[in-house]
Amino acid sequence: MAGGTLLLAWWLIAAASGPDAYETVNAFLSSWFGRLVLFGFTWSLFYHLCNGIRHLFWDAGRGFELPTMRMSGMLAIVMSVVLTLLTWAIAYGMGG
Secondary structure (H helix, E strand, O other), rough: HHHHHHHHHHHHHHHHHOOHHHHHHHHHHHHHHHHHHHHHHHHHHHHHHHHHHHHHHHHHOOOHHHHHHHHHHHHHHHHHHHHHHHHHHHHHHHOO
């Protein structure tokens, strides 16, 4: 997530610096490697979100049974993948 945040900062700085700087960042983000990095960043954000929700339940004292912990851990992984794929499908289906 730290790398993705740096990438976001680079993009914002380039957008504020002018068209040449922005085009450099856009060329990187449009490449196959840039899209792979963005896909990974998207997944890490959704995984962090899903695990955050899991921890909110733990803070409330729920879900500490071992089977529940295993299920919620797998659910966090599955939901983060589903949300990532859905986000990218919507993004590229509408404008990409």
